Amino acid sequence: MLIETVNIVLLALLAVTAIAAVRLHDLFAVAMMFSIYSLLAAAMFVLLDAVDVAFTEAAVGVGISTVLMLGTIGLVGRHEQPSTRRSLLPLAVVIATGAALIYGTLDMPFFGDPTAPVHQHVAPFYITGSPSQTGVPNVVTSILASYRGYDTLGELAVIFTAGVGVLALLGLRRRKRPGKEETTK
Amino acid sequence: MIDNPVLRIVAKIIIPMILLFALYVQFHGDFGPGGGFQAGVIFAAGFILYGLVFGTEALRSAVPPGALRLLTAFGLLLFAGVGAVTMLAGSDYLAYNVLSQDPVAGQHLGILIVEFGVGVTVSAVMITIFLAFAGRNDP
Numbered sequence: 001m002l003i004e005t006v007n008i009v010l011l012a013l014l015a016v017t018a019i020a021a022v023r024l025h026d027l028f029a030v031a032m033m034f035s036i037y038s039l040l041a042a043a044m045f046v047l048l049d050a051v052d053v054a055f056t057e058a059a060v061g062v063g064i065s066t067v068l069m070l071g072t073i074g075l076v077g078r079h080e081q082p083s084t085r086r087s088l089l090p091l092a093v094v095i096a097t098g099a100a101l102i103y104g105t106l107d108m109p110f111f112g113d114p115t116a117p118v119h120q121h122v123a124p125f126y127i128t129g130s131p132s133q134t135g136v137p138n139v140v141t142s143i144l145a146s147y148r149g150y151d152t153l154g155e156l157a158v159i160f161t162a163g164v165g166v167l168a169l170l171g172l173r174r175r176k177r178p179g180k181e182e183t184t185k
Numbered sequence: 186m187i188d189n190p191v192l193r194i195v196a197k198i199i200i201p202m203i204l205l206f207a208l209y210v211q212f213h214g215d216f217g218p219g220g221g222f223q224a225g226v227i228f229a230a231g232f233i234l235y236g237l238v239f240g241t242e243a244l245r246s247a248v249p250p251g252a253l254r255l256l257t258a259f260g261l262l263l264f265a266g267v268g269a270v271t272m273l274a275g276s277d278y279l280a281y282n283v284l285s286q287d288p289v290a291g292q293h294l295g296i297l298i299v300e301f302g303v304g305v306t307v308s309a310v311m312i313t314i315f316l317a318f319a320g321r322n323d324p
Contacts, residue, residue, distance in 0.1 A: 051218040055210075059226040064311055067233055071318035134292040136215040144220060145296040145303075149279040153264050156303055160261045163310030170317035172250040 007047060014040050025080045027073050035066040052140045196238040203231035211304050215296060221303025228304065229311030241320045244312075253313050260306025264299050271295070 014037060021033035038061025045054035109116035126143055136142040144152050211224030236244035267279065274283040281295025282288035 052220065052223070055218050055223045056226070059223055059230065063230050064226055064233070064315075067237070068314060068318060071315065075318070075321060133289065134296065135289040136293060136296055138215055138217060140218070141215045141220050141296060141300070142292075145299045146279075146281060146292055149268075149299065152299070152303065153268070153279070156261055156264055156306055159310050160257060160306055163257050163306075163313050166314050166317045167254070170321065172245075172253070172313065172316050172320065 003047065007044075010040055010044050010047070014044070025082070026078060027080055028070070028078045030080075031066055031069040031073060034069065035062050038062045038065070052138075192238050196234055200231050200235055203234065204228060207231065207304075207308075211300065212297070214300055215293070221300035222307055224300075225304040225307025226311060228308040229315070232308075232312050233315045236315060236319060241316060245316065245320070248312060250313075250316070253309050253316075256305050256309035257313060258306075260302040260304070260309065263302035263305070267295055267298050267302075 017033050017037045017040065021030050021037065024030050024033065038057055041061065042054045042057040045051075045057055109118075113119075126147060127139055130136060130139045130142045134142040134146050136146075207224045207228035207230075210219035210227060211221065214220035214224065232244060232248060235247065267281070267284075269278075271280050271283055272278055276283040279295075279299075281292045283291060284294050285291035
């Protein structure tokens with residue numbers, strides 16, 4: 001009962017934060033809303049017993065990405081251009097897509113269902129095999145680094161590529177072009 | 186911001202704790218929640234806090250851009266290199282069993298090295314992106 005109440009409160013706060021982020025026009029406030037949204041999502045992950053994911057969400061979503069968004073706002077200015085166009089067509093597309101996605105979830109097994117296909121194949125193999133095959137008590141770590149090592153190598157390559165892309169586009173040193181950089185403030 | 190004594194002193198107290206906690210998350214990730222990704226981000230957060238409070242120029246002299254570039258590549262190469270070593274030892278790519286006499290010890294060793302590579306690249310990339318964005322507004 002208590003966990004359901006906490007879930008409902010968290011989900012309601014998530015919806016309120018998302019709506020506030022859409023309605024606000026001050027980008028600084030929007031960045032703060034995104035940060036709060038990530039913190040609430042991290043709390044949801046803790047309730048779902050996904051502590052490793054919650055950890056990542058709290059560190060990346062709440063911390064780093066907020067700082068990066070603030071850095072970007074410092075470069076481009078903190079006020080959104082007011083939009084004069086009617087947005088009925090995008091709204092219809094979003095509603096149709098959302099309805100299709102919700103319709104798709106109706107076929108999925110119930111949350112936490114032990115007879116769901118995902119709990120029949122590899123999950124028991126990993127959970128029973130991890131202690132004897134890798135000697136690592138945290139099954140998340142053994143799956144990430146050993147059983148699914150190729151995937152993690154690929155993820156790391158993605159992060160590496162992102163870093164190289166930022167380096168190539170922005171660079172770490174200030175360009176010595178007098179008069180050009182000042183006008184971008 | 187650099188003139189605010191509260192910010193400066195709180196940052197100086199808190200930054201070593203953040204870095205220490207990142208190392209704990211890195212090397213305790215096989216027993217508790219955490220691992221290379223989380224530890225790398227927390228480690229970078231310590232440096233980013235330093236950059237926010239003391240200025241990007243101070244951060245740039247603490248972590249030179251050349252070292253950041255080297256570390257970015259080093260982590261990924263370490264991960265991929267472990268795979269090359271296991272292949273040279275006569276097994277499959279990233280099959281850690283051959284890293285030690287005992288397969289379980291080999292797995293444990295491989296996971297530790299690979300997670301360390303992940304942590305190094307993630308933290309270097311995060312600091313790089315922060316410096317690239319925040320450093321552009323310097324006078």
